[in-house]
Amino acid sequence: MAQNTDNILSPENVVYRKPKLMNDVQMHYCPGCSHGVVHKLVAEVIEEMGLEEKSVGVSPVGCAVFAYRYIDIDWQEAAHGRAPAVATAIKRLWPDRLVFTYQGDGDLACIGTAESVHALNRGENITIIFINNAIYGMTGGQMAPTTLVGQKTSTCPYGRQPELHGYPLKITEMAAMLEGTCYVTRQSVETVGAVSKAKKAIRKAFEASMAGKGSSLVEIVSTCNSGWKLTPSQANKWMTENMFKFYPKGDLKDTTGEK
């Protein structure tokens, strides 16, 4: 038995390990939430690029407000929506660092729309990791700018109606139209294959930031099973069936090879 365990733990048999940059602390995220997976991917990419001593993350207001507890790099916690402005200054003043923001839909696409659009349009050499779960998770399930038409939340309990609440905002499509962006993509992390693609996207975005190619936006269509009031597996199914129709996955813009 002991011999078998040793065998399992031998380096050549390791197919998965916790990234070194993930802190050994209990996460506050709900079971089934996408944040944990995306945090892990960010940590893995920073580690693989050897940038742990050159990275500054900017965390949002929202569920990821405590991102700084989980990934072992320098962080600044920004006011609600202001992360791209904060990141702009850090990157301009430490131009050889990796500077990225990690924001939810309310932070990025609602209260911080001006900061997001203008940072992206200026072509700041930063990456925005955008978690789109179509709901305000931290405050308890209110309508987000990305809440789908018909989707029920605590502030649209009868479902989002365009005539009452307006339409969901495709800010990633907007970002792809801006001259300043070099890489805009939409990914998800509900399957092994999707996780692998999302990781590649984050790596490409971080590389573009370090190479000074312009702004990158990596949207991760995500689950919020607590806010959606679904089990984790039901949430994955609901996301696949509903979110991907309105928020189709794939690269929306990639000029990283051109410059």
Next chain:
Amino acid sequence: MHNRVQKKDGGLIGMAEQEVTLMKGNEAIARAAVRCGVDGYFGYPITPQSEIIETLALDKPWETTGMVVLQAESEVAAINMVYGAAGAGKRAFTSSSSPGVALMQEGISYLAGAELPGVFVNVQRGGPGLGTIQPSQSDYFQATRGGGNGDYHVIVLAPASVQEMADFVDLAFTLAFKYRNPAMILSDGVIGQMMEKVVLPPYKPRRTEEEIMEECPWATSGRRNSRQPNIITSLELKPEEMEKRNVHLQAKYEEIQKNEVRYETIQCDDAEYIIVAFGSAARIAQKAIETARAQGIKVGLFRPITLWPFPAGEIAGLAHGKKGVLVAEINAGQMVQDVRLAINGEEPVEYFGRLGGIVPEPDEIVNALKTKLM
């Protein structure tokens, strides 16, 4: 473009051999910043202070000192850029005028909460709302009480000349970094727009990366040499911890109050009456004192230079035994409340001011002194 005149006599103390230039207060702020080794400016145009960003844009310091100059999409973004820069250990500032500074209050509160040494300039105009583009001092309460949410203070310097606009840039950064606290220069449209002789500070290079690491071991610059990560935040959900953080802030404010009070007195030695005024109102009051003394009224001027920390003890000490104190300010009576708190009913304290962008004449102050206190 600017008249460059060599100084001929010893009119300005300690400035012999230095180049005297004629410029606006706003230009002086910009030019002093480049010379003080400032790393970044982030701002949004608004009258009457747009010359700050315009001067920086014209002078292109990014080609000389490497200073970053960026026109932000709003005052909200600008102050948050200052937050990011200050959190990264850099010397960065923004500037605006009253309505824009109102927009910045969120970021200023975050700077105070996260204990970041950001600097900002308010070249005040009259309000409320969109108000007027003419000068005012009606943001005194906002400046001295914190301005945003929470129990906090920013260090407030009130220049009364173009020379002080230039001098207070480095002072604001020095104090901000000494205490890890936001600092502001509270000016107004008079001081921002008027042209005066000024001697700019000597060139000081921007700090090197090593110097920043040494001065700001808390800064987010990437956790080099496997140090513990630096986290800049004002968030703490546990009330016991948040109370501790607030107690720490209050202790720091007490320390600042103890060490950093600055003021000036003019002709107070034989004075029977004292005028208390700051910034442009102090310049007008200085003329009023000349007029009053020509009429045989013995009056002196007390000019608070730091509005927070406020020179309360110094005012009370000076006013002791005097016949009365007149607070002259270009607002509806804001600093007068601090003066009354300081004097605590021991001597009569009266207020005179003009509102809405009207700058008082010296004679109006003399008349107020006579009618209210004599």
